[in-house]
Amino acid sequence: ETGVTQTPRHLVMGMTNKKSLKCEQHLGHNAMYWYKQSAKKPLELMFVYSLEERVENNSVPSRFSPECPNSSHLFLHLHTLQPEDSALYLCASSMQGVAYNEQFFGPGTRLTVL
């Protein structure tokens, strides 16, 4: 595997379900991100982990819970979601602390909440 991978690629869940999205980066980066992309909206940054510590939480509802067990893996735990949470969830990684740190994105998980 190379780059940033995400599983599953598609997920359909009911409002009472609990599920998790997984992201893995194979680039040796030290920062990982979760973004949400809804139709006709910019990519919205949800969470940032730098050196495995959460450094940003942009007022995301508590029904989204991130977990970063190590610098290569990032999870997004989902519970009691709402239909308006249906979106494309993108994971990205970068190398913080260097002069320029472009973010590399995974292919995303298309989430549908019924």
Next chain:
Amino acid sequence: DQQVKQNSPSLSVQEGRISILNCDYTNSMFDYFLWYKKYPAEGPTFLISISSIKDKNEDGRFTVFLNKSAKHLSLHIVPSQPGDSAVYFCAGRAYSGAGSYQLTFGKGTKLSVIP
């Protein structure tokens, strides 16, 4: 308040001609600007960037221009090819503390290159 605006949701260009995608921003703290390209069912991929202290960066068919006084940047693709058809996102990078930088994205412009 949108810090990065891409006011054209879509753009159609004939193959071989120039494509110009525009982006406006409001945050003076952005130190880098990046363009990402996204195909359906894939994540965005980095295309080209420019430092806030430069006014032009060129990479093959892609050139990004920055007009800092107008808070405006543009991506030029010449000549345009059908494979360039994708959604293009403009992003500004700002330092957010603790050694961490964050990107703020525009809504994207869908480019269609007509053969």
